[in-house]
Amino acid sequence: MTEHPAHPALEAARLHCRSLEQALGRFRRDGLGRITEWGDRLATVLTGGGRLLAAGNGGSAAQAQHLTAELVGRYRLERRAFSAISLHAETSSVTAIGNDYGFDHVYARQVAAHGRPGDVLLLLSTSGRSANLIAAAVTGRSAGLRVWALTGRGPNPLAEAADEALCVDAGSTATVQEAHLVAVHLLCECFDTAVANPVGRRAVAVHGRAS
Numbered sequence: 494m495t496e497h498p499a500h501p502a503l504e505a506a507r508l509h510c511r512s513l514e515q516a517l518g519r520f521r522r523d524g525l526g527r528i529t530e531w532g533d534r535l536a537t538v539l540t541g542g543g544r545l546l547a548a549g550n551g552g553s554a555a556q557a558q559h560l561t562a563e564l565v566g567r568y569r570l571e572r573r574a575f576s577a578i579s580l581h582a583e584t585s586s587v588t589a590i591g592n593d594y595g596f597d598h599v600y601a602r603q604v605a606a607h608g609r610p611g612d613v614l615l616l617l618s619t620s621g622r623s624a625n626l627i628a629a630a631v632t633g634r635s636a637g638l639r640v641w642a643l644t645g646r647g648p649n650p651l652a653e654a655a656d657e658a659l660c661v662d663a664g665s666t667a668t669v670q671e672a673h674l675v676a677v678h679l680l681c682e683c684f685d686t687a688v689a690n691p692v693g694r695r696a697v698a699v700h701g702r703a704s
């Protein structure tokens with residue numbers, strides 16, 4: 494009996510799923526400790542009256558806005574609202590700054606305006622090479638913010654410009670973005686858990702990064 498070859502689209506879908514499975518396996522092995530630590534730190538900052546600023550370009554902008562929506566609204570359980578702003582969603586500011594100063598400054602200018610020492614700035618980029626995000630990282634660190642980068646494969650310039658980075662090891666932009674969505678949800682999960690368990694949050698701060 495002759496065996497028919499798989500439909501090209503079906504084979505592409507299988508390869509895509511396999512790539513995502515492999516990327517998530519590496520993320521589970523290498524990234525969960527950092528996400529847990531970020532959730533604990535973010536809980537400490539936001540419950541103390543601080544703010545999260547987030548930014549990205551294209552699909553990463555959508556991921557950033559997804560995160561801030563979960564914090565201002567809620568992820569799973571009912572809790573109070575927390576301050577989180579997606580800088581790309583400030584459309585009048587973005588277009589005015591882009592027009593007057595250039596696109597590379599659309600986030601750095603807003604970080605300078607809204608960021609305060611001790612706040613968290615989370616920058617998302619599949620490539621880690623977006624000039625406007627790198628400029629935001631530099632501005633954020635100079636202003637005393639804690640800068641985190643969620644990127645694709647490292648090393649890359651954004652990861653190097655940030656205080657800390659979580660780099661997803663995947664070969665395609667789509668797979669990196671899909672893994673970033675998982676990271677966003679896990680960050681929300683860890684944040685909510687830390688808010689609900691402040692004693693455990695303090696223990697992590699004393700003893701170091703969660704394993």
